[in-house]
Amino acid sequence: MIIDDSKFPIVFVDFQHSLEQEENENHNHDKDIAAFTNLFESGNPFVMVSTGEAPEEKHKHSREEARKINAWRKINKNKLKCIQATIQVEPNKVKRVGLKLYASVYEKFWGNPLLFAQTQEEALELAKSVLHKVSLSRNNN
Structure with missing residues (x-):
């Protein structure tokens, strides 16, 4: 996973790099989890924008990987509240419709x-909108 937090609170995530690495070598998911965990250090809200294909399309986690991810998720449940939304950039309308069926499962997990956004520009506007709403709700409390 490539994480680009240079435009925080908008964080770009690309799973494709990880998938390509996995095909060529044993990929270290612990490194990915550590990088992801670092995003929560400030405690500030942020939005993730996924710019590559949805990881489920090309990669099925092994039982061990799924166990690690689930354990990490449970330990960091409160920190995960910093993520206000995940936006998947998907130019293909048919794929977007298919992914929307998965959205409720994703949100529960x-x-x-x-x-979803058709372009990266659309995703940025959507991310800004989400963050603006968060800012307004924080100011009202």
Whole structure:
């Protein structure tokens, strides 16, 4: 997984790099989990924008990988509340419709909505909108 947090609170995530690495070598998911965990250090809300294909399309986690991810998720459940939304960039309308069927499962598991955008520009606008709403609700409390 490549994480680009240079535009925090908008964080770009690309799973494709990891998938390509896995095909060529044993990929270390612990490194990915550590990088992901670092995003929560500030405690500030953020939005993730996934710019590559949805990972489920090309990679099925082994039982061991799924166990590690689930254990990490349970330990970090409160920290995961920092993620206000995950936006999947998917230019293909048919794929977007298919992924929307998966969105409720994603939200139940990760605790944040899975939204969709046709382009990266559209995803950025959507991310800004989500963050603006969070800012307004924080100011009203």
